Amino acid sequence: MLSVAVAGASGYAGGEILRLLVGHPEVTIGAVTAASSAGDRLAAHQPQLAPLADRVLRPTTAETLTGHDVVFLALPHGASAALAGQLGEDVTVIDCGADFRLADSQPWHQFYGSEHAGTWPYGLPELLTTGGEKQRAHLLGESRIAVPGCYPTACSLALAPAFAAGQVTGDAVIVAASGTSGAGRSLKPHLLGAEVMGSMSPYGVGGGHRHTPEIEQNLGRAAGSDVRVSFTPTLAPMPRGILATCSAAVAPGATAASVRTAYQEAYADEPFVQVLPEGSWPSTGAVLGSNNVQLQMTVDERVGRVIVVAAVDNLTKGTAGGAVQCLNLARGFEETLGLPTTGVSP
Numbered sequence: 302m303l304s305v306a307v308a309g310a311s312g313y314a315g316g317e318i319l320r321l322l323v324g325h326p327e328v329t330i331g332a333v334t335a336a337s338s339a340g341d342r343l344a345a346h347q348p349q350l351a352p353l354a355d356r357v358l359r360p361t362t363a364e365t366l367t368g369h370d371v372v373f374l375a376l377p378h379g380a381s382a383a384l385a386g387q388l389g390e391d392v393t394v395i396d397c398g399a400d401f402r403l404a405d406s407q408p409w410h411q412f413y414g415s416e417h418a419g420t421w422p423y424g425l426p427e428l429l430t431t432g433g434e435k436q437r438a439h440l441l442g443e444s445r446i447a448v449p450g451c452y453p454t455a456c457s458l459a460l461a462p463a464f465a466a467g468q469v470t471g472d473a474v475i476v477a478a479s480g481t482s483g484a485g486r487s488l489k490p491h492l493l494g495a496e497v498m499g500s501m502s503p504y505g506v507g508g509g510h511r512h513t514p515e516i517e518q519n520l521g522r523a524a525g526s527d528v529r530v531s532f533t534p535t536l537a538p539m540p541r542g543i544l545a546t547c548s549a550a551v552a553p554g555a556t557a558a559s560v561r562t563a564y565q566e567a568y569a570d571e572p573f574v575q576v577l578p579e580g581s582w583p584s585t586g587a588v589l590g591s592n593n594v595q596l597q598m599t600v601d602e603r604v605g606r607v608i609v610v611a612a613v614d615n616l617t618k619g620t621a622g623g624a625v626q627c628l629n630l631a632r633g634f635e636e637t638l639g640l641p642t643t644g645v646s647p
């Protein structure tokens with residue numbers, strides 16, 4: 302059994318990691334830590350985690366986290382790097398924050414405006430990379446893994462097969478809706494019930510969202526050349542879920558059938574990615590609580606564009622499920638261990 306600590310356990314991502322770890326047969330849950338909530342019972346913040354109700358949140362320090370085989374970091378951007386540096390190389394550190402996701406420091410400076418901490422292997426196992434290899438090949442045995450952002454998980458898995466198979470030439474446009482838990486638990490006026498219920502709104506419009514370079518990095522790896530993306534996120538009146546509508550210019554000669562074949566081949570053996578039957582479209586309600594990614598695609602021949610729609614649960618496959626999948630790969634367990642492939646609907 303591996304002992305596992307979760308830093309940021311009072312937050313949404315930390316809570317979802319713990320939900321999955323409770324059902325994981327190869328781990329025991331050690332320290333659960335927080336910042337301002339340290340000293341509280343976990344149940345005060347995560348009442349859904351009944352088996353862990355009496356755990357007490359400890360301060361997030363290297364001392365508290367040391368002594369575990371695995372440490373999950375579910376902290377705000379910028380908080381992971383210093384902490385990770387104090388944990389031994391024998392500890393598997395899985396970071397849900399952005400600190401180590403980008404390979405290039407230039408977009409990091411541009412979109413995050415701080416020092417670039419460095420680059421860790423990127424934790425999206427199903428992502429196609431140049432030469433047809435999947436990203437999981439780079440995760441086996443790693444002791445440091447950077448889990449993707451929730452939008453990049455959905456958007457990259459949606460468009461990578463089309464780029465990798467030469468079915469699109471570029472001009473990628475993505476509009477994605479997210480539930481409010483994607484923004485974390487801290488209080489913000491635009492997340493108040495009165496602002497969100499019955500209303501949808503865009504944000505980060507015009508190329509300003511920090512997931513833009515992460516999606517471009519992923520699609521560039523699949524395409525084998527630079528890819529530019531117009532990405533517009535929107536906030537939807539639901540607690541969880543991402544629905545990403547992605548499109549790109551169809552390549553000469555590509556058809557709806559050849560595009561579909563590219564996706565079926567790319568994801569044929571993937572336990573968590575489902576290319577839906579023709580004519581059936583993804584919905585967030587169908588993936589909630591599961592580690593699944595639902596995809597559907599077609600070609601809009603009138604305008605010459607491939608359209609792909611993806612649905613994920615931002616907290617499961619979009620964060621915590623992806624993180625536990627990375628733990629399984631890093632430690633040589635069955636990749637699907639402890640990860641639900643059934644959702645909670647309605």
Ligand SMILES: NC(=O)C1=CN([C@@H]2O[C@H](COP(=O)(O)OP(=O)(O)OC[C@H]3O[C@@H](n4cnc5c(N)ncnc54)[C@H](OP(=O)(O)O)[C@@H]3O)[C@@H](O)[C@H]2O)C=CC1
Pocket residue numbers: 308309310311312313314315334335336337338339361374375376377378380397398399449450451482483484485486487615616619620
């Ligand atoms: N929510 C999502 O859908 C996704 C989140 N992520 C990433 O996961 C990470 C956590 O996000 P999320 O759970 O949503 O955020 P929350 O705001 O819900 O939780 C943040 C957690 O970090 C703790 N914390 C806050 N400030 C500090 C600090 N300076 N040092 C140490 N701990 C601190 C909080 O403790 P306390 O409560 O005591 O203040 C809390 O436990 C972020 O990097 C986020 O980008 C990635 C993909 C999707």
Ligand SMILES: CC(=O)N[C@@H](CCC(=O)OP(=O)(O)O)C(=O)O
Pocket residue numbers: 397398399449450451452479480481482483484485512534536
């Ligand atoms: C609805 C909402 O606000 N969503 C968040 C996405 C957070 C996420 O996935 O990831 P990282 O912060 O880890 O990059 C946002 O747009 O900033």
